[in-house]
Amino acid sequence: MHKYSSSQVESFAALGIVNTTTEPAFRCAARMFSNSLRGKAVLDFGCGAGRSTMFVKALGARTVIGADINKEMIRLAKKKYNSHGLAFYNVTGRIPFRDSYFDSAFTAHMLVESRTTKEMLAVLTEIYRVLKPSSTLVIVTSNPKALGHEYKVGYTKRKKGLKSGDRVDTVINGRPSFTIKDTYWTEQDYHRAISQAGFKLVKASYPLAKGKGWLDETKVAPNIVYKCMKT
Numbered sequence: 491m492h493k494y495s496s497s498q499v500e501s502f503a504a505l506g507i508v509n510t511t512t513e514p515a516f517r518c519a520a521r522m523f524s525n526s527l528r529g530k531a532v533l534d535f536g537c538g539a540g541r542s543t544m545f546v547k548a549l550g551a552r553t554v555i556g557a558d559i560n561k562e563m564i565r566l567a568k569k570k571y572n573s574h575g576l577a578f579y580n581v582t583g584r585i586p587f588r589d590s591y592f593d594s595a596f597t598a599h600m601l602v603e604s605r606t607t608k609e610m611l612a613v614l615t616e617i618y619r620v621l622k623p624s625s626t627l628v629i630v631t632s633n634p635k636a637l638g639h640e641y642k643v644g645y646t647k648r649k650k651g652l653k654s655g656d657r658v659d660t661v662i663n664g665r666p667s668f669t670i671k672d673t674y675w676t677e678q679d680y681h682r683a684i685s686q687a688g689f690k691l692v693k694a695s696y697p698l699a700k701g702k703g704w705l706d707e708t709k710v711a712p713n714i715v716y717k718c719m720k721t
Contacts, residue, residue, distance in 0.1 A: 499562040501664030507541055511643035514697040515630045515713035516545055522628050522717040527551040530593035535617055536600030540567030543576050546596050557581040590622045598630035602672040614687035621720045629716040634676055639706040654679050689718035
């Protein structure tokens with residue numbers, strides 16, 4: 491997992507969702523959840539500084555729990571959003587909730603921070619554990635075809651001969667800009683981990699942006715959005 495400095499955390503938190511590269515994927519995620527979150531308890535795993543947790547709350551969830559491995563992210567999330575009725579946990583392994591606790595789950599940009607397939611599988615398996623049977627997990631993750639394309643939030647540098655698990659540099663156009671280390675995974679890697687964790691892959695979408703003011707968001711989807719079900 492990438493270790494974020496305090497300044498990087500603040501820069502990330504200021505990006506928001508609307509009019510950023512993330513917006514098309516989050517709009518797609520909302521459609522995948524439909525109205526199924528109303529009155530439900532939902533886990534936001536990899537919540538960062540809380541923007542995705544607020545996104546889930548806005549979809550009508552009764553209870554939203556944000557969890558992240560980064561202490562700085564959780565500190566800022568608590569500072570910004572505790573008053574909105576959200577709860578945040580710093581998680582380094584086991585999620586501190588019993589089996590089959592949550593009605594649904596959301597995770598955005600977490601899989602590319604997994605450094606090995608074993609680590610990716612461990613994340614998805616733990617989410618699977620705390621979900622109720624037949625519940626939905628929606629995943630937003632980087633599209634491997636997006637490498638080298640210019641997006642509003644930044645770009646991931648293209649490398650020759652990339653293999654699954656290789657590190658790639660992602661430049662984030664925050665204030666200030668900074669570079670993080672993501673991991674290159676293929677769609678096959680994602681599908682395999684989802685299946686091995688016990689989920690059924692229901693749908694995969696590649697949302698593009700529409701209208702003016704975008705860069706390559708209208709040409710190549712920056713992210714893939716997966717709808718999965720706990721079988």
